[in-house]
Amino acid sequence: MLSCRCHINTHAANMILELLVRIFLLIAFLITEELDPFQRVIQPEEMWLYKNPHSVHSTVTTRMLFSSAILVPLCVITIFSLMRKDRLDFLHAVLACSLAELLDGVLTNSIKLIIARPRPDFFYRCFPNGVMTTDLKCTGDLDTINEGRKSFPSGHSSFSFCAFGFTAFYLAGKLHTFESRGRGVGWRILVTLAPLYVALMVALSRTADYRHHYEDVIAGSLLGLAVAYAIYRQYFPALTHATCDKSYARLYALRDAMSLQEYNTNNAISTRIPLDSVKTV
Incomplete structure (x- = not known):
């Protein structure tokens, strides 16, 4: 009973800490959104690089980006959690995705403010x-x-590749796309790559709207994908692992349950063995 209470208290403390980390990152993101960038000197001879048409129109607006980047991963996570009836997986997938997106936002904004490329x-x-x-x-x-x-870097590219990249990694894990059970099945790889295709279209639209240079888009895309994978691996096994469809939290819960079952079994056996039958050497 005491061990159970300690486990519950530890779990609650971890959840509070996880929440505080995300609140801190959210505040940092909002602050960096409002800060003025470094006033980098622009030479007259380079001004031709920045003479593309300026328009308030965007193919993918910021509202569209944030809405899809939040709702799409959440819907995918919810569907698999309902199919598997796994609340623990849902919780840790949401924790991972939210951490990835907030961290990516802070990193992207910080780099923008320092580089200050026109x-x-x-x-x-x-x-x-x-x-x-x-x-x-x-x-x-x-x-x-x-x-x-x-x-520099492109925020749309970074955020879309982070959100949809995480979704792709999550799908690859749940479908065993890169594990032996998923080899040789075409639809698995197509479903896995679909979110990345969406992210690519969002990134390329920023060059068509004259909002970013190609270098900005490439750097932002790589940054978002790297953050998504790093955070995904913090909560889930490698995509080539046999248990890639389960979160580390679920694997630890299964391990603890098996250890408890083994302990109870051994304890039950020992209580059935008379002490007189135990021979000392």
């Missing part, structure tokens, strides 16, 4: 009338100008 449409953000001043001092809206200095 966007491809920075010229018309800086000079809305299309006339460049001799001292290169911008005449446009200050918020629009500051936002124009946050090109």
Whole structure:
């Protein structure tokens, strides 16, 4: 009974700590969203790189990105948890996904603020009338100008590859796509790669909208995918492992249950053996 209570208390403490970590990252993300980037000097001869058309239209808006990046992984996790009736897997998958997305957001914003690379449409953000001043001092809206200095890495690319990349890893684990049981089955690899295809389209749309350079998109995509995989492996086994469809929390619970069952079995056997029958050597 005492051991059970200690386990419950430890689990509750861990959950509180997990929640506090995410609250801290969320606050850090919101703060870095509002900070002004470094005012990097732009030379006149490089201004041609930033003379692409400026438009308020985006193929994938920020609201669309955040909505899909939150809802799609959550729906996939919920479906598999309901099919398997595994609440523990649901909890730890949500913890992993939320940690990955928040950490990715903080890292992406921090790099943006320090690198402060101008966007491809920075010229018309800086000079809305299309006339460049001799001292290169911008005449446009200050918020629009500051936002124009946050090109590297691409936030849309980073966040989409983090969210949909995590979804792809989660599907690969649940479907045993890269494990022996999933080899030679075409639909498994297609289902696994589908989220990455969506992330790729989101990333490429940022170049079509003249919001990012290709280097920004590549760097953001790699960053998001790396964060997603690192956090996924913190909560789930390798995708080539036989138990890749179970979270570490579930595996530990199964191990503890087996240990308890073995202990109870051995204890029951020992109580049935008369002490007189035990011979000392």
